[in-house]
């Protein structure tokens with residue numbers, strides 16, 4: 140069953156045509172990795188998917204509900220979709236626990252006690268139960284990113300979007316975040332991941348998209364994209380990042 | 383239940399006042415510091431008065447006369463406190479609303495905020511006070527012909543004019559605070575599903591206040607002393623009562639003029655001191671562990 144379906148997506152910033160007709164399907168439980176050069180529009184694609192920015196043209200369906208429509212509240216859409224950012228973006232004035240609790244109390248309307256135990260459970264899942272009272276500035280990058288993942292997971296999203304979740308991390312912390320993501324994939328979470336961690340993509344991805352200049356150049360299994368890419372551009376790009 | 387919700391929201395507003403174990407200890411430390419600081423301020427003031435009295439007992443000036451003016455100054459002090467109690471909250475409310483307006487997407491609100499700042503920051507407070515006084519008096523006399531009502535209302539309009547002036551400065555302070563919150567915070571709030579208002583109150587403002595509070599304290603300290611401008615329209619505040627004593631003092635003993643002004647200075651000092659320590663207390667409550675370079 141299709142969890143995310145994107146059709147004919149276009150987005151411009153002024154005269155800059157960033158997304159040029161994107162068609163995309165992600166099945167329930169699948170992990171889709173998106174690779175491509177800087178500025179090709181990968182982040183813009185993810186941001187359109189959870190309506191952080193509105194596309195100019197095209198349709199986005201989550202479980203066959205068209206979400207970029209006037210009848211659908213963007214808050215509701217974003218609640219269905221978890222997002223993890225390159226720069227973590229934890230709320231700096233709240234502890235790890237409060238970061239996770241905020242959406243539970245304010246968006247889901249849970250009472251404080253229920254939200255607390257749910258938040259503690261989510262922090263436990265990413266291995267940070269003992270850091271629940273720490274503020275973001277007191278955590279390492281890897282820990283912050285795991286709290287960010289817990290914050291997104293707590294909302295029980297149908298899809299998780301990851302925008303280069305490990306690019307801002309010191310090498311020693313990358314694996315702890317990737318491990319959490321791998322476990323999530325094993326548990327059957329539907330995921331769209333922009334990443335240049337080829338090891339992760341090879342191991343976890345069900346399919347990989349090579350994205351260039353606002354378009355999908357090709358899509359295939361990890362073996363197809365990495366070992367026998369069909370396009371010259373893909374070959375050149377993959378050659379560069381695998382080196 | 384309703385009350386619980388309200389309490390809960392208060393706790394997010396002032397992040398460190400929440401019920402975690404560390405939070406309670408920090409609150410106590412902050413509260414202790416506040417009390418100690420206020421005591422220190424009162425101590426300094428008392429010392430100042432002690433010095434003045436001591437000089438009097440040494441017969442450097444006429445102590446009996448100096449004492450006789452104190453009740454009057456006390457009355458003036460109470461008037462000044464009343465003015466401060468109106469001007470600071472009102473100025474803050476204005477600054478908060480217009481500062482917020484200036485950061486919204488609405489062009490109309492932004493324009494309104496900008497116009498407010500330009501007008502009320504650009505005109506000298508003394509002019510604003512005079513104008514509002516005169517206009518109010520004329521307007522009310524035209525309607526009711528009762529000069530007593532006109533006088534009272536016009537006096538308070540002067541205080542409001544001063545609030546408008548201070549509010550213009552505070553608008554910019556609040557705006558700076560809101561602008562200091564990175565867009566990533568808003569995106570994160572959006573992606574969790576918070577509404578625009580929730581994002582404003584739960585994410586943006588608590589972080590904005592952290593940045594705005596020190597300059598706000600500055601502005602409060604400044605406007606406390608600016609209330610002395612209000613005596614030009616007839617407020618019998620601390621400075622004015624002092625001024626009125628000067629001719630008699632000159633006749634009795636020249637040194638008394640100094641004493642009058644020293645006493646006035648001490649009273650303004652203690653008021654400013656207490657208010658800025660309250661701001662400091664709130665500032666500490668908004669502190670985020672690990673974020674400030676100058677934390678130690």
Ligand SMILES: Nc1ncnc2c1ncn2[C@@H]1O[C@H](COP(=O)(O)OP(=O)(O)OP(=O)(O)O)[C@@H](O)[C@H]1O
Pocket residue numbers: 152155157175176177178179180181182183184
């Ligand atoms: N809010 C915006 N306003 C104007 N231009 C934007 C905006 N967001 C992105 N762009 C532009 O759109 C293009 C695509 O940006 P995007 O962030 O989607 O690229 P990306 O593929 O994620 O790149 P990277 O790998 O560097 O993150 C870039 O040229 C960028 O400058």
Ligand SMILES: [Mg+2]
Pocket residue numbers: 181182183302303
């Ligand atoms: Mg990007």
